[in-house]
Amino acid sequence: QVQLVESGGGLVKPGGSLRLSCAASGFRFSDYYMSWIRQAPGQGLEFVSHMSSRSTDINYADSVKGRFTISRDNAKNSLYLQMNSLRADDTAVYYCASPTMGWGQGTLVTVAS
Amino acid sequence: ENVLTQSPGTLSLSPGERATLSCRASHSITTYLAWYQQKPGQAPRLLISGASRRATGIPDRFSGSGSGTDFTLTISRLEPEDSAVYYCQQHGVSPWTFGQGTRVDIK
Numbered sequence A: 001q002v003q004l005v006e007s008g009g010g011l012v013k014p015g016g017s018l019r020l021s022c023a024a025s026g027f028r029f030s031d032y033y034m035s036w037i038r039q040a041p042g043q044g045l046e047f048v049s050h051m052s053s054r055s056t057d058i059n060y061a062d063s064v065k066g067r068f069t070i071s072r073d074n075a076k077n078s079l080y081l082q083m084n085s086l087r088a089d090d091t092a093v094y095y096c097a098s099p100t101m102g103w104g105q106g107t108l109v110t111v112a113s
Numbered sequence B: 001e002n003v004l005t006q007s008p009g010t011l012s013l014s015p016g017e018r019a020t021l022s023c024r025a026s027h028s029i030t031t032y033l034a035w036y037q038q039k040p041g042q043a044p045r046l047l048i049s050g051a052s053r054r055a056t057g058i059p060d061r062f063s064g065s066g067s068g069t070d071f072t073l074t075i076s077r078l079e080p081e082d083s084a085v086y087y088c089q090q091h092g093v094s095p096w097t098f099g100q101g102t103r104v105d106i107k
Helices: none
Strands: A003-007 A010-012 A018-025 A034-039 A046-051 A058-060 A068-073 A078-083 A092-098 A107-111 B004-007 B010-013 B019-025 B033-038 B045-049 B062-067 B070-075 B084-090 B102-106
Touching (some): B004 B084, B045 B062
Parallel strands (some): B010 B102
């Protein structure tokens, strides 16, 4: 069955960096658009970034543009999110997600001093 | 940005009743629409993709319909475990966007 497993979250100070990873299994990862979605505590779902199967179509939310970078390695069935210049309002659970295959369980990122 | 508006904000219904949730897009997305169910403390669960295709393992009491700008999620016979927040998401136009959610309460 489809499995998406995120890792790399944690506590980081404002201005710091983190790299999230997502390991995919149970489907042909290289065929699908993948995305990162986040959910701040008590809030709704917010699109962060998406990447097409061949990495040719990439999009970012305005709130993260210039600070976050999405990437993927189809040989490793993995998706990544490099997050730099982190701010308190980036605090959220970050999900690796496909709108056609499903979502992971999420990894918590907390930005605080 | 393609704004998704979900209605109603909250639905309070009894077990066995039918729930109809609406999602309206500000611009056409053909059928690039997904529906998710989220329970407290859990990740969103994919229910419907491509506006009407049930995801693996989703009971057939959940169905999706619509195209263009107007979409509907129907839960034909509510069960107590259907109590959750339901979100729609469009992935036809960048940036992808979500509706604000509809809370379904089971009386």
